Amino acid sequence: MTAPTIPTRTLNDGATQPAIGFGTYLLNGSAGVGDMVSAIKVGYRLLDSAFNYENEGAVGEAIRQSGIPRAELRVTSKLPGRHQHFKEAIATVEESLYRAQLDYYDQYLIHWPNPSKGLYVEAWTALIEAQKKGLIRSIGVCNFLPEHLEKIIAETGVTPAVNQVELHPYFPQAEQRAFDKAHGILTQSWSPLGRASHMLQDPVLKTVATRVGKTIAQVILRWHVQLGAVPLPKATAAPRQTENLSVFDFELSPQDMEQIATLARPDGRTFGQDPATYEEF
Numbered sequence: 001m002t003a004p005t006i007p008t009r010t011l012n013d014g015a016t017q018p019a020i021g022f023g024t025y026l027l028n029g030s031a032g033v034g035d036m037v038s039a040i041k042v043g044y045r046l047l048d049s050a051f052n053y054e055n056e057g058a059v060g061e062a063i064r065q066s067g068i069p070r071a072e073l074r075v076t077s078k079l080p081g082r083h084q085h086f087k088e089a090i091a092t093v094e095e096s097l098y099r100a101q102l103d104y105y106d107q108y109l110i111h112w113p114n115p116s117k118g119l120y121v122e123a124w125t126a127l128i129e130a131q132k133k134g135l136i137r138s139i140g141v142c143n144f145l146p147e148h149l150e151k152i153i154a155e156t157g158v159t160p161a162v163n164q165v166e167l168h169p170y171f172p173q174a175e176q177r178a179f180d181k182a183h184g185i186l187t188q189s190w191s192p193l194g195r196a197s198h199m200l201q202d203p204v205l206k207t208v209a210t211r212v213g214k215t216i217a218q219v220i221l222r223w224h225v226q227l228g229a230v231p232l233p234k235a236t237a238a239p240r241q242t243e244n245l246s247v248f249d250f251e252l253s254p255q256d257m258e259q260i261a262t263l264a265r266p267d268g269r270t271f272g273q274d275p276a277t278y279e280e281f
């Protein structure tokens, strides 16, 4: 089967990435490598990893086994909360590279701001330095609220290329997306399928899916694309990986988008991880 053609998005630093990526959280060891090789073979070109996923080595191995040239792939990793001090952050980026046996990451993101520690600006200056050293092509953040973004931009003059946040129909993040857009920051969606929560059985989404002749997962992922966000779905096996990638041959109508917009919930986060208070190390 021919791999779907995936549009390209351009970041504020001129780098490019595909309009959809592959999530790798919980894909570890040789089984994880197999799932990632499969994802690359069916057409994914962006792999989203993190130091804390303990699978950067598996990502590097999958890239080598896939036979796809490194330059055609985009690889992301993330700085954990416990290494936000400048020197530790640089050493962690280097360790991420050693683990993956890569020369550079395309994207390296601060994983969580952990505001109570007051170190995310220092971590940001470390990523700026790591980029200057050529270890990272694009630098960005995850889970940054407008107040966190304003602070790092004001204190360093450097705007992140990417902000990766929880985003799905139950938590559509309209204000955060508008803020990111206004600052030229690309929003990436984590848990774009709500980590397979009951959202995948939602009756409204089912109605839209029936109308357009696609699966609920495809409707959700197409919704992300039409919002201008880049979804990073994780799926273990090739059929779902292909299903999730096949969202560029149909469109949701304005009425479909409006119907999905009605699903937003005041606190629609799947696991209540509000970056103002939730912290990960």
Ligand SMILES: NC(=O)C1=CN([C@@H]2O[C@H](COP(=O)(O)OP(=O)(O)OC[C@H]3O[C@@H](n4cnc5c(N)ncnc54)[C@H](OP(=O)(O)O)[C@@H]3O)[C@@H](O)[C@H]2O)C=CC1
Residues within 6 Å of the ligand: 022, 023, 024, 025, 026, 048, 049, 111, 142, 143, 164, 165, 189, 190, 191, 192, 193, 194, 195, 196, 200, 217, 218, 232, 233, 234, 235, 236, 237, 240, 243, 244
């Ligand atoms: N920056 C951050 O703080 C965070 C980043 N992330 C990133 O985002 C990625 C995606 O988020 P994640 O939390 O994994 O959850 P997702 O929303 O991607 O959902 C993954 C779940 O959905 C199932 N699934 C996938 N496709 C389908 C389908 N077509 N039909 C039915 N079920 C499906 C998967 O099952 P199966 O695997 O069995 O196929 C899995 O259980 C992560 O892997 C990670 O890379 C995630 C959380 C936080």
Ligand SMILES: O=C(O)C(=O)[C@@H](O)[C@H](O)C(=O)CO
Residues within 6 Å of the ligand: 025, 050, 273, 280
């Ligand atoms: O997957 C990620 O990137 C995370 O940050 C996870 O730790 C996620 O938030 C989670 O599953 C916490 O239990």
